[in-house]
Amino acid sequence: MLELENLVAGYGGVPVLRDVSIKLDAGEIVGLLGANNAGKTTLINCLSGMVAPISGRILFEGRDISRLTARQRVEAGIVQVPEGRLVFPEMSVRENLLLGGINARARAHRPQQMDKVLALFPRLKERLSQHAGTLSGGEQQMLAIGRGLMAEAKLLMLDEPSLGLSPLFVQYIFEIIDRLPAEGLTILLVEQNLMLTLRHTGRCYVLERGQVAVEGSADVVKNDPRTRSAYLGL
């Protein structure tokens, strides 16, 4: 469903990703691991159209989408739940969700989608008119994911959803993530938390300094010594 071919991308001409090739099939949950500046967020931002690739191709559902604008990527079904949640602090939960579904494709069934998301996250339903900036970290993460779901994503990319959350919330959120493929979504999960990711994904890629160091099933990645060195810089 998604293929990155030899992607080179970076900021101001300086490459962060050097020759990255990745594949996702529909319905998978794939993990993207790596230490802090390995290039994980850059890769996601490239997929979202926020960073233009220096070279390489991005194929989504067979189409080359490298030239699509950020708006068009969302319309195509590529949706990002950004690192740090980035909810709109002075808008209510309801308004945040409405904005999630603002793209033309999703807008048609926004009310129904809203009901579905609120059923998935009852806590949000309780706080519908509360300003998003006043929510707790875990609630904001729920909102961010709910917002992503409102966009009727085909590929949902989550950037560090466990960051700053209590273990209870992390467990809750990841239970939800596990259920998403059944709803027809494909998930790309970016995480620093190695063990957590290995438990919830089928396959993983480990990035090290802009290149794929290890790839394979969760078990393969867990046992590969290069994974540890990629994280510890050894």
Added chain:
Amino acid sequence: MREDFYRTLSSPVWWGALVLAALLPLVLSSYYLHILTLSLVYVALASSWNIVGGMAGQISLAHSLFIGIGAMLSSALLLKFGVNMWLGMLISAALSGLLGATIAWIDFRFQLGHLSFVLITLAFAEMGAIIVEGWDFLGGASGLLLPRDTGNFRLFQFGGGAGSFWVMLTLAAACVLVNVAILNAPLGYYLRTIRDNEKAAQAIGVDVLKYKITAMVISAVLASVVGTAYVRYLTFADPYLLVSPVITIEIVLFATVGGLGRAYGPALGALLLVPLGEILRGKLGSTLPGLHYFIYGVVVITVTLATPRGLLSLFERLWRGWRRPAA
């Protein structure tokens, strides 16, 4: 004080340029000499503003207050009390310095953000204009007419023409040198930290209040002195020119067009834009009122779009490109 300052002071290029400039009255007609004299006034004014606005990053629109005090107060003191203009200049400069320090103190004491500071200084400038235009002692709306300039140096008269030109040249050079000095002294370093991140500067122990006041006082005193010299050159103290926020806006424009925060930026901006404005006005001013300023505005827009980082950066890049074409 960094090396660069002393190198500038002893630079043959600098002195050569100054000497050449000083010889200009011998070859220029009085019309062009006048334009150049005006340009130098604004070089001085823009450079004085640069200390606060460019180096310290405090966009103050109160500059017209200092220029106005320097011009109107010294004129009023001369005309109403017979105070020698040299003394009047010193009194005005002291008052301006005090006012500047007060404004800087207010900024610090009330923790004004950048935008509030801009607008509060603008409000002060408007108030100053209203007060001067309504106060007969300072000339009211009709301004003050100084006695004719007969060149008597002890009476703060420079004779118009070449004499005034040399005075303005000295002031302009002095203001630019002050800029160079500050940039190469610890003060410049502290101002830059305040400009880049005031809270961080404070956190690492920089005495923000002291340096803000210092910058403002230097800037105000320079502006005031130039104001006095300027009004003497014009012989007529026009409040709508000298105490209006418009003059501040012009100065800010010269500084930003040339290169904000750089020592020679404001000078470059003034030396380019003032002659442009005057020559346009001379050639087109009578044909169709407004045409010269219209073109001036178009030039400003074009220059802005073409050089978003100021003309000085553009010239530097061109210079570097010319010297090392292979790079």
Added chain:
Amino acid sequence: MSELYQALAQGLLIGSTYGLLALGMGLVYGVSGVVNFSHGDFISLGMFMCLALYSAFSLDPYVSVLITVPAMTAIGAVVYIFLIRPMVGHQFLMVVQLTLGLSLVLQNGILMIFGGQPARTPSVVESKLFILGDVVLQVPHVIAFVVSFLLAGGLYVMLRSTDFGRSIRAVHQNAHAAALMGINVGRVQVLTFALGIGILALAAALLLPGTPIQPAQGLRYTVITLLVVVLGGMTNFVGIMLGGLIIGIAEAFGTIYLEGVLGLLMPYIIFVAIMLFRPQGLTWKSRQ
């Protein structure tokens, strides 16, 4: 006592239009970080367009808006796309510099076409008076008040209840996140600026009847609008309208109660007084 009501009423009337002027600037600032120093000159442009339409077709300013608002909205979009957008990533003062150049162009373009003499644009309601108890008000001012409030109300509803309004607020609060929602941030910025200029066209027509106009007046409106916007907290809707009313009332009180210089100083004194003790403006955010 009736003087008090007169001052209050007049202040409220003009203040609501000041608020409207500032809303346009606040919206643009929130979405693009741009402060347009030719703001007042666009108001001038709107006024002179009405004058021209009157001279050519005897159109009353209240009718001319049907032409000037769409025209100025289009002009706004063009100005933003070609002049302002290229500057948006750079130093804040660069946009100021550009808009200062634009101010000169507008002001002097108007001067070249219309000449420098103050001109009046007649309107059917110009000399009619509206009497409320002891208070005598000019009908054009009352109309300006009502329309300004209605338009401000309309803007408020638009921002709260339409997707476009929500996009504007989203771009203001977090442009990156807004882009991730599929919002075309660039388009929102253009449309907001164009909307702001369109509002100015309407406000110009409201301010026009009974007022002699001249090309150099732009700066005065720009300064008033800046005062109101900063007083209102830059992007706080209610704060800005409140700021407009405060400045309007301060102006009215100054002219009616105080003689000469002190009267003229009132709005500025009030502004400085409020800002010193509340530098963040009339928002409910705590000082950060």
